Amino acid sequence: MRDLGAGFRYLLKGQRWVARHGKQYGFGLLPGLITLVLYAAALVALALWGTDFVAWATPFADDWSSPWAGLFRGFLTAVLFALGLLLSVLTFTAVTLLIGQPFYESLSEKVDRDVSPDGTAPESDLPLWRELWISARDSLRILARALVWGVLLFALGFVPVVGQTVVPVIGFFVTGFFLTEELTAVALQRRGVEVRERLVLLRSRKTLVWGFGTPLAVAFLVPFVAVFLMPGAVAGATLMARDLLGEETTGNAPEEESQAPGTEDVTP
Numbered sequence: 001m002r003d004l005g006a007g008f009r010y011l012l013k014g015q016r017w018v019a020r021h022g023k024q025y026g027f028g029l030l031p032g033l034i035t036l037v038l039y040a041a042a043l044v045a046l047a048l049w050g051t052d053f054v055a056w057a058t059p060f061a062d063d064w065s066s067p068w069a070g071l072f073r074g075f076l077t078a079v080l081f082a083l084g085l086l087l088s089v090l091t092f093t094a095v096t097l098l099i100g101q102p103f104y105e106s107l108s109e110k111v112d113r114d115v116s117p118d119g120t121a122p123e124s125d126l127p128l129w130r131e132l133w134i135s136a137r138d139s140l141r142i143l144a145r146a147l148v149w150g151v152l153l154f155a156l157g158f159v160p161v162v163g164q165t166v167v168p169v170i171g172f173f174v175t176g177f178f179l180t181e182e183l184t185a186v187a188l189q190r191r192g193v194e195v196r197e198r199l200v201l202l203r204s205r206k207t208l209v210w211g212f213g214t215p216l217a218v219a220f221l222v223p224f225v226a227v228f229l230m231p232g233a234v235a236g237a238t239l240m241a242r243d244l245l246g247e248e249t250t251g252n253a254p255e256e257e258s259q260a261p262g263t264e265d266v267t268p
Helices: 002-020 022-057 068-099 101-115 128-156 162-190 195-203 206-219 223-244 254-258
Strands: none
Touching: 002 022, 002 101, 002 206, 002 223, 022 068, 022 101, 022 223, 068 101, 068 128, 068 162, 068 223, 101 128, 101 162, 101 223, 128 162, 128 195, 162 195, 162 206, 162 223, 195 206, 206 223
8 A cells, every 4th residue: 555655646746846847847748739639630520520421331321211310320420429539538648658759758867867866867779760669569559458458347337336336446547557657668668678578567566556547547537637747747657667667766755755764665
């Protein structure tokens, strides 16, 4: 349970860091705003032309008697928009991180330098195009895993009582885990940690990850909120990545507050 609280404190500490560094916060908002505009335009287009698309895709319903054709196509249009909305929530973070790779890399490096005892930060020797390719490839892998979980939880949602109470809670924890993976990838990829190693690292401290990612997953359900929290989330994820790798950090880090002096984290 200590790790759960420590994870949440990393989230708060990241928001405080960007609040103290206004210039970095301003630059960090740009990718989220760009992504928000793109997603909003796509959803508006879906709302305006979704009915026409469904009518085009269901020519077999043209001969149905009223009101069945209208009800059927109206249902499909609603499902199409709901799927578009769900997809936008699931992919918003990955797309924002991809668009904002240079911005968030710079922000993450500045956080590392700020809290590192020697004032240095690990740097990637890869060219920008290579980093973007790795980021996109890894994001697709994580999205595929998240979709598998999403299908499983969707099916479990039809189980009486449990599907309406326990499953949504599990869903937020699962979303929080994958969201944290995407955010910590900014700092860990720069250190040469591959996606499989990142997943193993995060699973070794699941309660820490849940403490950081689950409240963020709830907040990120609203993309507009996600725009303003994203810079601080990247900063907090960088701090947490240092903890996961056992790197020394100056200041009162959350894990130092939650552990007694002279003790070590024995989480497997």
